[in-house]
Amino acid sequence: MTERVALLVGTRKGLFVLDGDADRKTWDVRGPLCDGWPIHDAIVDPATGAVLAAGGSNWYGPAVWRSDDLGATWSHSSEGLTYGDDGPKIATVWNVTAGPDAVYAGVEPAGLFRSGDGAVTWQHVEGLTNHPTRPEWQPGNGGLCLHSIVPHPTDTDRVWVGISAVGAFETRDGGATWELRNKGVRADFDPNPEPEFGQCVHKLVMAADGGELLYQQNHCGVYRSANGGRQWEEITKGLPTQFGFPMAAHPRDPKTVWTIPLSEPDQGRFMPDGHAGVYRTNDGGDTWKRSDAGLPKEHAWVAVLREAMAVDRLNPVGVYFGTSTGQLYGSRDEGKTWSIVADNLPAIWSVEAAVVD
Amino acid sequence: MADVHLPRSLVALFPGAPRRVEAHGDTVAEVIADLDAQVPGIRNRLLDAGPSIRTHINVFVSGERATLTTPVPPGAVVHVIPAVSGG
Numbered sequence: 001m002t003e004r005v006a007l008l009v010g011t012r013k014g015l016f017v018l019d020g021d022a023d024r025k026t027w028d029v030r031g032p033l034c035d036g037w038p039i040h041d042a043i044v045d046p047a048t049g050a051v052l053a054a055g056g057s058n059w060y061g062p063a064v065w066r067s068d069d070l071g072a073t074w075s076h077s078s079e080g081l082t083y084g085d086d087g088p089k090i091a092t093v094w095n096v097t098a099g100p101d102a103v104y105a106g107v108e109p110a111g112l113f114r115s116g117d118g119a120v121t122w123q124h125v126e127g128l129t130n131h132p133t134r135p136e137w138q139p140g141n142g143g144l145c146l147h148s149i150v151p152h153p154t155d156t157d158r159v160w161v162g163i164s165a166v167g168a169f170e171t172r173d174g175g176a177t178w179e180l181r182n183k184g185v186r187a188d189f190d191p192n193p194e195p196e197f198g199q200c201v202h203k204l205v206m207a208a209d210g211g212e213l214l215y216q217q218n219h220c221g222v223y224r225s226a227n228g229g230r231q232w233e234e235i236t237k238g239l240p241t242q243f244g245f246p247m248a249a250h251p252r253d254p255k256t257v258w259t260i261p262l263s264e265p266d267q268g269r270f271m272p273d274g275h276a277g278v279y280r281t282n283d284g285g286d287t288w289k290r291s292d293a294g295l296p297k298e299h300a301w302v303a304v305l306r307e308a309m310a311v312d313r314l315n316p317v318g319v320y321f322g323t324s325t326g327q328l329y330g331s332r333d334e335g336k337t338w339s340i341v342a343d344n345l346p347a348i349w350s351v352e353a354a355v356v357d
Numbered sequence: 358m359a360d361v362h363l364p365r366s367l368v369a370l371f372p373g374a375p376r377r378v379e380a381h382g383d384t385v386a387e388v389i390a391d392l393d394a395q396v397p398g399i400r401n402r403l404l405d406a407g408p409s410i411r412t413h414i415n416v417f418v419s420g421e422r423a424t425l426t427t428p429v430p431p432g433a434v435v436h437v438i439p440a441v442s443g444g
Binding site for chain 1: 366367369370372398401402403405406407408411413414439440
């Protein structure tokens, strides 16, 4: 059977599913789904094939939606998605990620939840909330949110998370205890430029090398770590700015990563000079190459948020990104050339590329 | 027994749920607990930690704005109304 790509696009006003043809040239748009709820992230859970969409309604609170038929029908649940009646109220779910034995949800205010039954019920991963630094966690501009979840591909005891503006953590014991993973990462806004925590990680991703090579786009630069985050090395050189939100890793080549630099935080946070461009490294961040063929070259005052870039696993890899003003772009040649996939969507918060048979 | 009126945006989250439900309970909290027995999961949509009624949800009993401890007399009409907000 021919493989095709379904793009899951989370927006401020619902989830959209774009069904691609076999060539990834034309796309049928379905939506808004999830009753128009704001959706921060959506995935296909490889264990079940279910679409999981995470978000929160201003009226009805946080939930993870589930569809077993690629978006035709839905249920939702927040059972267990709580810090308890005495705890803080959860505003929304920022991230949903499938690991080898569980599905994880990252929420605001920052915390991690785990589901062993495909996002039907959730259990609080209390070890992270009980970290001794928790009373000192401070929110970033987008709130105190746990937005990046990186499960080890095979070791179910190991998970990394990214929290704004706290930094990265890793557990090696299934969530019971967590260690900071911020060494080498700058925090220029902090009186101490390299604190133990307080870094504003924007997106944390894992390379396809078996579980130690990580990359992150940070408020203050781009970094890689060859040892699971114990030490980070800055790889910003070659990019036009140090600021940006999304990052995506190649599904097979551990040295290929894409990022989308934005103008500095006090200079608008959009594509520098209004000239859209995506940057790719093929050598682990030693050098970067810009690609903008097919993207608007002037007056593109657009931004791309942390979850709004994705890759598929076809060959060549497809790369996709959505803007906070509702344009969705795609590349069928690993980011060399681009074309618009959809326009006039609501503000795009997340993009995921699922390969379906 | 209360006559509970639910908003479209709420019942849309529970396929097959009706807009009007008869529910038992002497207080709003008890009525919502009975609603949850009939429509599993609806409590989580209406109540936040505390528990408290979610910030942008209003519950009225016989036309008066209510809290979770507000008594619900037999035959009372209970309206659940989402706040007017958004953009």
